[in-house]
Amino acid sequence: EGRLVQSGAEVKKPGESLNISCKGSEYSFANQWIAWVRQMPGKGLEWMGIIYPGDSDTRYSPSFQGQVTISVDKSISSAYLQWSSLKASDTAMYYCARQARGSLDIWGQGTMVTVSS
Amino acid sequence: QSALTQPRSVSGSPGQSVTISCTGTSSDVSDYNSVSWYQHHPGKAPKVMIYDVSKRPSGVPDRFSGSQSGNTASLTISGLQAEDEADYYCCSYAGSYTWVFGGGTILTVL
Numbered sequence: 679e680g681r682l683v684q685s686g687a688e689v690k691k692p693g694e695s696l697n698i699s700c701k702g703s704e705y706s707f708a709n710q711w712i713a714w715v716r717q718m719p720g721k722g723l724e725w726m727g728i729i730y731p732g733d734s735d736t737r738y739s740p741s742f743q744g745q746v747t748i749s750v751d752k753s754i755s756s757a758y759l760q761w762s763s764l765k766a767s768d769t770a771m772y773y774c775a776r777q778a779r780g781s782l783d784i785w786g787q788g789t790m791v792t793v794s795s
Numbered sequence: 796q797s798a799l800t801q802p803r804s805v806s807g808s809p810g811q812s813v814t815i816s817c818t819g820t821s822s823d824v825s826d827y828n829s830v831s832w833y834q835h836h837p838g839k840a841p842k843v844m845i846y847d848v849s850k851r852p853s854g855v856p857d858r859f860s861g862s863q864s865g866n867t868a869s870l871t872i873s874g875l876q877a878e879d880e881a882d883y884y885c886c887s888y889a890g891s892y893t894w895v896f897g898g899g900t901i902l903t904v905l
Contacts, residue, residue: 711892715841722798722899723833723841723884728892737892753811773840778893781831781846782886788840 680705684786700774707755711777799897806903812873825866828889830842
C-alpha cells in the first residue's frame with residue numbers, strides 16, 4: 679500500500695536554512711506525486727506544492743512560490759522541503775503526502791519546525 | 796487561489812447526522828469535480844475519507860458520504876459516533892496540478 683516517513687522535529691533560529699525529508703517505501707515512489715502541506719499552530723491545513731519524482735516536475739501554490747523549495751532524489755525515494763532563510767512565521771507542522779487516486783491517500787507522520795531566536 | 800469556505804464548527808449528538816459544506820469558485824470546486832475530504836485528529840496525520848466528490852476509500856465506513864452541487868461540496872456523516880469528533884477539511888483541485896484546502900471545520904459530538 680505504501681508508507682511515508684518524515685525526518686524529525688527541528689528547532690532553528692531566524693535566518694538559518696533547513697531541509698526536511700520524506701522517505702517513501704512499499705510502493706513505486708517515482709510514479710506518484712508527493713505533496714507538502716503546512717499546518718501553523720492552531721490553524722488549518724494549507725497545500726504548499728507538489729513534485730513528481732519521476733521527472734522532478736514541481737508546482738507551487740502561489741502563496742508558497744519563492745518561499746520554499748521542493749525537491750526530490752528518486753534514487754533514495756526521498757522528497758525534500760527546503761528553506762534558505764527561515765522566519766518565525768515558518769513555525770508549523772509540515773506533512774508530506776502521496777497524491778494518488780484523486781486524493782492525498784498516504785501521509786507522513788509530520789515534521790514540527792520551530793523557528794525562534 | 797483562495798481557501799475554500801467551510802463552517803468553523805458543527806455539532807451533533809451520537810446517532811444524528813451532520814453535514815459540512817465546502818464552497819469554492821468556478822476556478823476550483825465547480826470546474827473540476829475533484830473534491831476530497833480529510834479527517835484530522837490532533838496529533839495524528841490527516842486521513843482521507845472521501846475522494847472524487849463521493850468515493851469512499853477502502854476501510855472508510857459508509858456513514859461518510861460526499862456530494863456536490865455547483866461550487867459547493869458537502870460531507871455528510873450519519874449515525875454520529877464519539878470517534879468522529881475531529882477537524883474536517885475539504886480539498887479541491889484548482890488546475891495546473893495545484894490544489895487548495897478549505898479552512899477546516901471542527902466537529903463536536905455532544
